[in-house]
Amino acid sequence: MESRMINVKAVWDKDAQVWVAIGENVPGLVTEADTLEQLIEKLKVMIPELLEANRLLPNNKEEIHFRLLSECTEVVKVGA
Known part of the structure; x- marks a missing residue:
């Protein structure tokens, strides 16, 4: 993995x-x-474990960077 x-x-x-x-x-x-x-x-634990299990863990890297992109859809009733 690059x-x-x-x-x-x-x-x-x-x-x-x-x-x-x-x-x-x-x-x-x-x-x-x-x-x-x-x-x-949870992701801090799971990401390295899964990368290692899938043999995608970079050999020379001490850190793995991840970005969490969240999405939440809500409805607001007007005049309620």
């Missing part, structure tokens, strides 16, 4: 009341958490 930012998309699941994260360039990365903060902490 040295670049890993993008992870987090979407709010309104029915389950959790944030769901999916990493496109990290095979097997799907997880959920109640808050974005909890999700970030």
Whole structure:
């Protein structure tokens, strides 16, 4: 894997009341958490583990950088 930012998309699941994260360039990365903060902490553990398991962990890198992109859709009723 080349040295670049890993993008992870987090979407709010309104029915389950959790944030769901999916990493496109990290095979097997799907997880959920109640808050974005909890999700970030889980990703800090899961990303290196999954990269290593898939033999994508850079040999000469001491750090892995990831960006969490969150998306939440809400509805506001006007005049309620």
